[in-house]
Amino acid sequence: MNQYQTFYDLHHQAQPLLIANAWNVKSAQIIEKAGFSAIATSSGAIASSLGYNDGEQIPFEELLYIVKRIKANTNIPLTVDLERGYTNDLEMLHSHIQQIIDIGAAGINLEDNQGEDIFLEKLKSITGYLTQTNQKLFINARTDVFVQKLDNPVEIAINRGKLYKDAGADGLFVIGLKDAETVKKIVSAVELPLNVVGVSTLSSVDELADFGVKRISMAGMLYGAGYGKIDELVSSIKKENSLSQLY
Template identity: 85%
Template sequence: MNQYQIFYDLHHQAQSLLLANAWNVKSAQIIEKAGFSAIATSSGAIADSLGYKDGEQIPFDELLYIVKRIKASTGIPLTVDLERGYTNDLDVLHSHIQQMIDIGVAGINLEDNQGEDIFLEKLKSITNYLRETNQNLFINARTDVFVQKIDHPTETVISRAKLYKEAGADGLFVIGLKDTDTVRKIVSAVELPVNVVGISALSSVDELTDCGVKRISMAGILYGAGYGKIDAIVHSIKKENSLSQLY
């Protein structure tokens, strides 16, 4: 069974797929060694680790290099946060998709924060390209409705989910959710496997599984937590004039 199929099947099991988000080879290897079934990347974490702001400020070639190194150094399915595709040119978008497939990536996230129409154009173009070239890639359609504070967000997400499924999306990633009631309402109304970020208010994997969530991500939270600990250690070393914090 290829890694795309393994990754696809992980979204159609009783237990939610729990994903930790990596930003470099070492973090990805730690995630794999801990027993996770797959690895996701965080665009924000990768960008920040290289001195860029989030939002496609990192050049695509630099992102591609990180993805190549992660995939070459791990053995489980990898899904990549591709933001808006790093282009508005559909031919270039196809090239980006092909480069991900050539590396061995099993899936991508694609964001709709440019608006529903532009997103659908990109999504349909990708799915048509995959069909024409007889290739597979799990497309997790990320909707930013809640963080963009669009009117009637729950209803809008449900409406977009139907359109995204018809256009060939494999999953629906809803960011900005803060309570289980809204999660349940969305899950019950859409046909795609739903992905949420495990923020503090939604941190119980069992509870989210009970809500019907099929995928739980950590986004840049793991990156922030890890470097928060490093920050505390180095400040303590400087303050105490001692290396004891390292041992």
């Protein structure tokens, strides 16, 4: 079974796919060693680790290099946070998709924060390209309606989820969800597997499974928590004038 099919099947099992977000080879290897079934990248974490702000401020070539190194040094399915595709040119977008496939990635996240129409144009172009070239890539369609604070976000998210499914998306990623009832409404209305970020109010995998969630990710939180620990450690070393906490 190829890694695309493995990754696809992980979204259609009884238990949700719990996926951790890496930003370099070492973090990805730690995730794999811990027993996770797949690895996601966090665009924000990769950008921050290289001194860039999030939001496609990192050049695509630099992102691709990191992703390529991660894939070359791990064995489980990898999905890439592609933000908005790092271009508005559809031919260039196809090139980016092909390069992601060529390194062996099983999937991508694609964001709709430019608006529904632009997103649908990109999504349909990608799915058309995949069909034309007889290739597979799991497309997790991310909608930002909650973080953008649009009016009637639940209704918009549900409507977009249906449109994105019809356009060929394999999953729906709704960021900014914080309460169980909203999660349940979206799950019941959209046929795509729902991906959420496990925030503090929605952190129980078992509860999210009961709500019907199929994928739980960590976004940049693992990166933030890890470097928060390093921050505490080096501050303590400096304050205590001792390296004892390293041993």
